[in-house]
Amino acid sequence: MTAKLFNKVVVFGVGLIGGSFALALRKAHAVESVVGFGRSKQTLVHAKQLGIIDSIGEDVSAEVADADLVMLATPVGQMGELMAGIAPHLGPQTIITDAGSTKVEVVREAYAQLGSKFAQFVPAHPIAGAEQSGAMAARSDLFQWKKVVLTPLPENSAVSVDRVRRAWEQCGAMVSTMTPTQHDEVFAVVSHLPHLLSYALVHDIAQRDNRDLLLSFAASGFRDFTRIAASSPEMWRDICMGNRDALLAELKIYIAELNRMSAALEAGDAEQLEQTFLSARTLRAGWTLK
């Protein structure tokens, strides 16, 4: 019998992402045992009952000392404090990784909090829909054919990066790499900004006295446009704050685009509107999510 990829994996935050990562590794026989930590004892009890984790962690220092892999799957805003808590106890062989949706800020925190263990941190971001959340939503196939971006650090050993890559490949994911800055710029455009825009529209409606009437006439276009406005406010607050610079830059570009459209409308410039719509339609109609 061949050795498993990991003997022991410790997951902080056994929700949709952390729980699905654990389930997928277990299903692939890539891990011997999984230990879970989290803010809610009840969630951890459920996770154990559901076979997501083998045991509920009690003592952080003891558990991370002999772990092969520590996965941080909490909202990004909690990662700094978490890193500070585990840094002194990480064994020399322990790789630490994360599943945060922003990377520059997480790397900055890791640099500040992990000290001499910084090189053991291999940042990662699995691109999997997170409108649902919680351990109950975890599935072993969540990452099947999904993209995972690693943003390796110059300080990482090739072996550490390779082990994190193989972990995600065992989960069925397709792994690519870029720098933390590239990552944050890309996701500001295709993920963080759309979430902000969707929240903004629904918030705008939520403020109005006639919101129920308005919603009663909303159709499938509205339903899809606003689906992501049901995402976790805490998670998205952290993502927006964590990717503030890139997101602000994109938001300013977008507001300028809306101001141009507003001016075209005001001027009755139907031609400019149609050209804008046509350029968007051409790109969007030619794209499908793989």
Place this chain on the structure above:
Amino acid sequence: MTAKLFNKVVVFGVGLIGGSFALALRKAHAVESVVGFGRSKQTLVHAKQLGIIDSIGEDVSAEVADADLVMLATPVGQMGELMAGIAPHLGPQTIITDAGSTKVEVVREAYAQLGSKFAQFVPAHPIAGAEQSGAMAARSDLFQWKKVVLTPLPENSAVSVDRVRRAWEQCGAMVSTMTPTQHDEVFAVVSHLPHLLSYALVHDIAQRDNRDLLLSFAASGFRDFTRIAASSPEMWRDICMGNRDALLAELKIYIAELNRMSAALEAGDAEQLEQTFLSARTLRAGWTLK
């Protein structure tokens, strides 16, 4: 055998909406014969082959003279010209209706173009997804359980309004009424603005050299947010121009909302962002499209 609701219906624009309306009436045995007019001869030939229409109209004046119902299912920008062309020929018993997504502008055109026949025009708007288009996409059940808004005019006879209502009920739709102005304000918020916003984001990406890279990392949130950016540019140009005032007012409110979010981000005001997201999430998570 009971008489059918309509002996003869003439449809201008045998696309998704006009074609589905014809199919649904035929399936409900609510019409004896359907005549189709359109810009593309080939589409009309297809529509006849598909059993959507009984015959391809040749002579507008002859066909509308003895029709019970004339349905205008073209982009709203073409309706004025169309009305001008048919007005002199409409029989005294002929009801004219439309399926346009804006109502104030269409009513204004009807007033200008239909002259003494204005009272025969009963404006309507079926709320059915129109990302697909064309006669090939027409389905007899497109309007099943969908909402249709009538915006009757003070000049309409009760009988005319009732016949249009019954036509849509035969298609399986749920009919409600409001004024043209109310209609346009409601749909500026829940439909027209989201389309503009979705087009704006994709247009913004289409302008960039790295658009393919960006799209390669887009996930399901982006897919759903931008689905409506694949809608017909011509149709949405007309809708935006036709509902310019209400849409401009909503766009300005939305830009102000984005400027507030931008200021909160810039100030690092995580609390304000979270409150905004939470208010949106609460409303959106409690709503489902019926």
